[in-house]
Amino acid sequence: MTWDMLNIIGTIAFAVSGVIVAMEEEYDILGVYILGLVTAFGGGATRNVLIGVPVSNLWNHGDLFIIALITMTVVFVMPSIWFNFLKHWTFFDALGLAAFAIQGALYASEMNHPVSAIVVAALLTGSGGGIIRDVLAKRKPLIFREEIYAMWAMLGGLAIAYGWGQEPWQLVVLFIAIVVLRMLTVYFGWRLPRRKLKS
Amino acid sequence: MTWDMLNIIGTIAFAVSGVIVAMEEEYDILGVYILGLVTAFGGGATRNVLIGVPVSNLWNHGDLFIIALITMTVVFVMPSIWFNFLKHWTFFDALGLAAFAIQGALYASEMNHPVSAIVVAALLTGSGGGIIRDVLAKRKPLIFREEIYAMWAMLGGLAIAYGWGQEPWQLVVLFIAIVVLRMLTVYFGWRLPRRKLKS
Amino acid sequence: MTWDMLNIIGTIAFAVSGVIVAMEEEYDILGVYILGLVTAFGGGATRNVLIGVPVSNLWNHGDLFIIALITMTVVFVMPSIWFNFLKHWTFFDALGLAAFAIQGALYASEMNHPVSAIVVAALLTGSGGGIIRDVLAKRKPLIFREEIYAMWAMLGGLAIAYGWGQEPWQLVVLFIAIVVLRMLTVYFGWRLPRRKLKS
Numbered sequence: 089m090t091w092d093m094l095n096i097i098g099t100i101a102f103a104v105s106g107v108i109v110a111m112e113e114e115y116d117i118l119g120v121y122i123l124g125l126v127t128a129f130g131g132g133a134t135r136n137v138l139i140g141v142p143v144s145n146l147w148n149h150g151d152l153f154i155i156a157l158i159t160m161t162v163v164f165v166m167p168s169i170w171f172n173f174l175k176h177w178t179f180f181d182a183l184g185l186a187a188f189a190i191q192g193a194l195y196a197s198e199m200n201h202p203v204s205a206i207v208v209a210a211l212l213t214g215s216g217g218g219i220i221r222d223v224l225a226k227r228k229p230l231i232f233r234e235e236i237y238a239m240w241a242m243l244g245g246l247a248i249a250y251g252w253g254q255e256p257w258q259l260v261v262l263f264i265a266i267v268v269l270r271m272l273t274v275y276f277g278w279r280l281p282r283r284k285l286k287s
Numbered sequence: 288m289t290w291d292m293l294n295i296i297g298t299i300a301f302a303v304s305g306v307i308v309a310m311e312e313e314y315d316i317l318g319v320y321i322l323g324l325v326t327a328f329g330g331g332a333t334r335n336v337l338i339g340v341p342v343s344n345l346w347n348h349g350d351l352f353i354i355a356l357i358t359m360t361v362v363f364v365m366p367s368i369w370f371n372f373l374k375h376w377t378f379f380d381a382l383g384l385a386a387f388a389i390q391g392a393l394y395a396s397e398m399n400h401p402v403s404a405i406v407v408a409a410l411l412t413g414s415g416g417g418i419i420r421d422v423l424a425k426r427k428p429l430i431f432r433e434e435i436y437a438m439w440a441m442l443g444g445l446a447i448a449y450g451w452g453q454e455p456w457q458l459v460v461l462f463i464a465i466v467v468l469r470m471l472t473v474y475f476g477w478r479l480p481r482r483k484l485k486s
Numbered sequence: 487m488t489w490d491m492l493n494i495i496g497t498i499a500f501a502v503s504g505v506i507v508a509m510e511e512e513y514d515i516l517g518v519y520i521l522g523l524v525t526a527f528g529g530g531a532t533r534n535v536l537i538g539v540p541v542s543n544l545w546n547h548g549d550l551f552i553i554a555l556i557t558m559t560v561v562f563v564m565p566s567i568w569f570n571f572l573k574h575w576t577f578f579d580a581l582g583l584a585a586f587a588i589q590g591a592l593y594a595s596e597m598n599h600p601v602s603a604i605v606v607a608a609l610l611t612g613s614g615g616g617i618i619r620d621v622l623a624k625r626k627p628l629i630f631r632e633e634i635y636a637m638w639a640m641l642g643g644l645a646i647a648y649g650w651g652q653e654p655w656q657l658v659v660l661f662i663a664i665v666v667l668r669m670l671t672v673y674f675g676w677r678l679p680r681r682k683l684k685s
Contacts (some may be wrong), residue, residue, distance in 0.1 A: 106307045111482055111582055114483060115432070116431070116478060116481040117480050118436070118479055119430065119431035119437075119481075120481075122431065138542060138545075139542055143336050143339070144337060145339075145660075147400065147404055156510065164482060201545065202548065203553060211520070219622070220474040222342070223621060223622070224418070224428055225626070226425070228624045229622055231517065232508070232511070232520070232521065233513070233517070234623070250295055257377065279516050280515045280516055281400075282512060283516075283562060312626070312630070313680060314680065314681060315677060315678035315679065316678045316679050317636070317637055317678055318636075321609070321630070322630065341538040343537055345536070346536075346603055349603075390518070390528075423627055423630070425616070425625070425626045432555075462596065
């Protein structure tokens with residue numbers, strides 16, 4: 089059940105983020121739907137490729153597909169005034185990141201992979217959809233840009249690798265922690281160190 | 288046989304479109320060949336990933352590979368005056384879209400997938416090669432841009448999902464319909480609704 | 487052993503090239519690590535997809551993963567003065583190209599694939615990591631750009647297809663030849679023919 093909840097939250101959140109990015113790029117309605125779908129299912133596809141499950145298993149999730157379609161339609165037709173409440177699509181990106189990062193880490197953990205694999209699974213499952221979204225919108229992927237992004241997914245993976253997340257409430261705490269840390273990052277403009285190179 | 292014809296038409300058409308895009312971007316001769324190949328086989332690779340067939344099955348299509356190589360060579364060396372007849376590479380993109388969309392839909396249909404899967408298979412099989420081509424040419428994928436594009440592939444998938452396409456002549460009609468609708472779209476500048484967001 | 491050496495050289499070289507590109511794009515430290523990893527393992531992932539081996543087999547290479555992590559850390563913290571010795575990241579890209587091209591060709595050769603498949607395997611295994619790196623850095627892939635790039639990988643594949651490379655010393659010669667030809671290409675600005683199209 090926890091598993092399904094994470095899948096649903098991640099799917100909805102990434103579908104919304106894909107739709108908003110597509111609208112910012114002035115893509116037409118079908119472009120909006122396609123970018124939303126690709127963002128929503130890109131995380132799952134990345135996870136499947138990484139753990140060796142056929143990508144075609146995604147077809148079994150007709151329910152998630154319907155949920156994504158409804159979500160995208162609602163966002164596309166909803167009154168403009170609501171967008172003032174959404175404001176930053178990064179919030180939805182953060183929800184998707186947290187949901188899929190936890191799910192990817194749980195999956196890798198159940199298959200008894202080593203800690204490093206769990207951390208990488210958390211990172212790539214959580215960020216796969218967003219990377220594909222940004223490449224298709226001809227943007228530099230968010231994960232590489234200004235604010236701290238990937239670290240929270242990796243910390244989530246680390247927590248699960250060391251046994252946190254046996255109980256549902258622990259997963260809820262972890263989920264909220266990742267989302268809050270991600271939003272605080274955006275709000276305060278936290279950054280990781282970088283190093284410039286004259287090219 | 289119908290199957291093979293669709294494969295050959297799609298391969299040639301997308302190879303040509305890849306070559307023309309590469310020449311527009313001033314890629315060198317090997318860049319031209321690689322972009323042509325990727326565009327021609329990207330649709331098939333996308334289809335294989337979607338339906339759970341190994342991508343390596345593409346190696347069995349040595350004949351298509353040869354056809355693509357000959358096609359690309361002809362386009363690369365042909366006299367400039369011929370390009371005036373080609374004019375818009377979108378025509379070849381339309382041929383590839385129609386051929387692979389129908390083929391993807393037939394494949395999904397034969398595996399008794401639900402209607403939604405058939406429509407998505409038509410869309411992604413038909414557009415996979417073009418999306419990869421545009422990303423590698425650092426363009427916004429055509430499918431998301433100005434004119435109606437994806438809808439014709441999806442309508443083709445829908446037609447096959449509801450039983451059209453049992454007879455070869457029906458597939459021919461469907462193929463011509465998709466190409467004509469796509470070209471009319473470009474000619475008249477038809478557009479789907481979109482919604483702007485101030486970002 | 488030869489196999490492992492090629493894997494290690496290719497991984498280190500592409501990790502370095504990914505790190506340098508990421509620093510040129512002013513990505514943060516995690517962006518640097520991710521781009522390095524993707525560049526280093528993209529070649530192997532491409533090879534696995536092409537020959538029908540699950541991408542998840544990459545997880546078995548924990549040692550390469552560690553090597554890549556150490557490499558990236560060293561490059562990220564090393565004194566600026568050292569960068570004057572590196573100068574062009576294309577050198578590392580050339581090392582990676584040579585190592586993975588030879589490895590991909592050997593793999594395809596051992597599976598008794600035809601000459602064309604061996605040449606393509608050399609090309610795509612050698613260039614997969616670099617293409618992914620460039621797309622994620624929002625650049626036009628190097629392989630399509632100014633200088634001759636792909637041809638050396640294909641010549642390497644051709645050499646192996648015709649029996650060169652049975653002895654370790656032959657592989658060493660081939661490896662050095664590809665790197666030297668690639669660097670001479672950059673130094674002298676050799677180019678392949680291209681053809682302009684007014685778009």
